[in-house]
Amino acid sequence: MKVQCLNSSSVKTRNLIKKTFAELINEKKQLDKITVTELVKRAELTRSTFYTHYDNIYEVAHDYQLQTIELLCSEDLKLYSRQDIMNYFDNIIQCLKDNEETYKLLLSADESLLFLEKLKKIAGQKIYDALKDNYMNKYLDLNISFFMNGILMEFLKYFRNESHYSLDELSLNMKTWFEKIFD
Numbered sequence: 001m002k003v004q005c006l007n008s009s010s011v012k013t014r015n016l017i018k019k020t021f022a023e024l025i026n027e028k029k030q031l032d033k034i035t036v037t038e039l040v041k042r043a044e045l046t047r048s049t050f051y052t053h054y055d056n057i058y059e060v061a062h063d064y065q066l067q068t069i070e071l072l073c074s075e076d077l078k079l080y081s082r083q084d085i086m087n088y089f090d091n092i093i094q095c096l097k098d099n100e101e102t103y104k105l106l107l108s109a110d111e112s113l114l115f116l117e118k119l120k121k122i123a124g125q126k127i128y129d130a131l132k133d134n135y136m137n138k139y140l141d142l143n144i145s146f147f148m149n150g151i152l153m154e155f156l157k158y159f160r161n162e163s164h165y166s167l168d169e170l171s172l173n174m175k176t177w178f179e180k181i182f183d
Helices: 007-030 037-043 046-055 057-072 082-098 100-106 111-130 142-158 167-181
Strands: none
Touching: 007 037, 007 046, 007 057, 007 100, 037 046, 037 057, 037 100, 057 111, 082 111, 082 167, 100 142, 100 167, 142 167
């Protein structure tokens, strides 16, 4: 990314670019169909303003991914117990609620599956590291994979308006399922 020091004006501009990008990805459904020209026109920005912050459209998508990964999978957050994992799930649900409209826009695109794979890998590794010493089952990695795939697909369906469950219901089910699988 080009701008290194983010003052309040730069943060507002980047947020406007990302918001407009999310709207366009929702309409176009594919990243490669979005142009810088279209984005700056809709955001009422100049091309030079866009290029001050990003090199291209793909960098905006990457910025969104990094922001989400940081929110959901912070390296500073260590999980040591089942209660830590339950708290982690609560934090994820709160983050999803706080950014619900943005995720609905972003996850409507086909490229979202690659992004979900990244999240699955990072969150799955955190859960594996928390359980590996206390969960005596040779299928731990397989169980985590099934768990993460199921959860992420349900969230994807929710954000694509293909689910009739609320985020709170998904959260409760996620915790119940976790307890049953990793008892």
